[in-house]
Amino acid sequence: MQKNTRKNILELFMIMLGCAIYGLSLDMISAPNQLTDGGISGITLLLRHFWGINMGLSSLILNIPLIFLGYRFMGKRLLTYTIWGTLWLSFFLWFWRLIPIIYQLNLEHDLFLSAILAGTLSGIGLGLVFRYNGTSGGTDIITRICQLKCGMSSGKVLLFCDALVLFASLTYLDLKHIMYTLVASFILSRVMDAVQQGAYSARGLLIISDQYQQIAQMIDLKLDRGFTYFEARGGYSKVNRPVIYLVVSPREIPAVKELISAEDPKAFVSVIEVHEALGEGFTYKQKQRHFIIRK
Template sequence: MQKINSKTIFELLMIALGCAIYGLSLDMISVPNKLADGGISGISLLLKHFWGINMGLSSLILNIPLLLLGYRFMGKRLLSYTIWGTLCLSFFLWFWRLIPIIYQLNLEHDLFLSAILAGTLSGIGLGLVFRYHGTSGGSDIIARIGQMKFGIPSGQLLLMCDALVLIVSLSYLDLKHMMYTLLASFILSRVMDTVQQGAYTAKGVLIISDNYEKIGQMIDLKLDRGFTYFKAMGGYQKKERPVIYVVVSPREVTTIKNLISREDPNAFVSIIDVHEALGEGFTYKQKQGHLLFRK
């Protein structure tokens, strides 16, 4: 049985917050501006349009078979988080309809702005849910399974699931609203992956140089960054030489490029995106020292 501790409580609260933001986006923006949605939420919108069925109730009922599928692949802990997320989303879809705030943001005159805001808010909400190991049910369960089993980014898989439901939504939406809905779904997938993977992006730097020792020393002194030597062999000369790997913040890229250029103008440098960096200097306090020399 999953032990309830402060970390678990925090994760459950963040999942609830994500569901609240996602539900607010649907109730405050998508429904009033006739924007469709994908997955179970999109099907709930279809049921509301044709038969007037409450979105919270239909969302809860439609999630039952998917929860059974989730139990097969995700295990008890993730399934319990999914059930919590499903209940939270159903609750907030009902709750926000009772709050006058949903009538205070009139975007009906600007579908472009509506699509951007709907995609951004929904992406933030679902990103928080996934970041803290939950789902809000529906196609989120499929996205979570795809991420766990096949390594497919959850945002991309959600976009594919959304597209299928959006095609059906053409039965009550015109092409104009459908295109703006697709824009919102694209923004959702991008924002969601950013929130889930970490909004902070670092830069990984690979350096190949005969002066690797001097470059490493200057990285240590001037940037106060740890670095790693990789053993590598040149493809043409078959000569072994170390490769320096160091992770820096985006604002330090120019500094390290100038540093390398001073020590070896002919050095080979490759700079790659790092979506999340954990450890000293990134997720806890970096060592402090003199401007030029470490303590």
């Protein structure tokens, strides 16, 4: 019980922190440098430009009906975290406007730098929100509803919503600023994935060889890595044979290739990207990383 409580407190704090960083990016970089955004955030920027409406207030007002609409489609925990994230994002969109640093970072002379900073900060903020099971409301709720009711892809729904907002933003922004917004959006997606999925990526290897026993033994003895056997059947030969699967850090790949080549130069090896690896050797009691194979 105490462990779950501490976990919930950590999640709520990190969602708040993520909303603070995301709100800072919108107030400090996007708004002063005329970069827009997708979803509800883009609409708040549009309302601020035409009618001078405070972004925090408009964000809160726009999210209230969406939260009521999504009530029946979200579990109690997700709904609570959505309300929490929405309230904090609205607060920080109002709060950061009161800080003088907002007016000291006008980067209009360099839209490329503005796009990089906006994408990086927004990616870090939203990445933290999603990593700790939260949402910032807005189009996330619409996506959830369309996914459950219509079976639509969440990526397609988000893309459609963002495209509508960007198209509407052409009423006050020229094409150049929209293109730099797309640069910021690309950076945002990459940074958000990195934050959400883990600080580093691992590599998975599938190894098919007649000398699988010797290769497995060397992996255990010289690399000190665990592995798993998969039972596979050749598509042409119809012969059953084990396939070795193991996960290593990227810097260990050359050592594994050298080891395999020494045992069986004709072995088939497939290297795949693993976005996050959990468990012994990666998240705790991490084994020593080898730059060369132990002799």
